[in-house]
Amino acid sequence: MTHDDHFRFDENAPLLRPYALIRGRTVNLGPDLDMLTFVVTVERGPRLRHPEPEYADILELCRVPQSVAEVSAILRLPLVVTKILVSDLIGDGYLDCRTPEHTDVGPVDLPTLRAVLDGVRRL
Numbered sequence: 001m002t003h004d005d006h007f008r009f010d011e012n013a014p015l016l017r018p019y020a021l022i023r024g025r026t027v028n029l030g031p032d033l034d035m036l037t038f039v040v041t042v043e044r045g046p047r048l049r050h051p052e053p054e055y056a057d058i059l060e061l062c063r064v065p066q067s068v069a070e071v072s073a074i075l076r077l078p079l080v081v082t083k084i085l086v087s088d089l090i091g092d093g094y095l096d097c098r099t100p101e102h103t104d105v106g107p108v109d110l111p112t113l114r115a116v117l118d119g120v121r122r123l
Contacts, residue, residue: 031090033083035069037099039090048094054085059094 031037041062048056057075066074072082089095 031087031097031099033068033087033097034099035067035072035079035083037068037097038065039068039071039086039095039097040065042094042096049092050088055089055094058082058085058089062095065098 039058039062041059048059050056054075054077058071061071061074068083068086069079071086072079075082077085086095086097090097
């Protein structure tokens with residue numbers, strides 16, 4: 001393994017392993033975030049106490065509501081890392097979140113699902 005195998009390269013960010021941002025944590029301590037959870041920056045949050053630029057990037061990005069999945073994709077961070085960073089910001093009062101309501105779905109309509117899949121494949 002070379003020195004470069006330990007780091008991710010992004011021309012807009014310093015060389016840093018994504019999991020170093022979360023200090024090796026694999027579970028967030030805040031709310032249970034779904035990838036479809038919407039987060040938005042609180043109008044008047046306290047002064048940002050996190051020195052890592054990813055936290056500021058998330059706050060800037062979330063001036064308009066974004067799903068956790070969108071934040072992850074735009075910042076090019078693994079979803080697990082993004083969930084923990086977002087959870088930190090929610091816990092500190094910088095972000096507000098809204099988790100989508102989960103509804104019970106009726107019986108699966110297999111012919112409809114196949115038609116949708118066929119349509120996607122044609123694209």
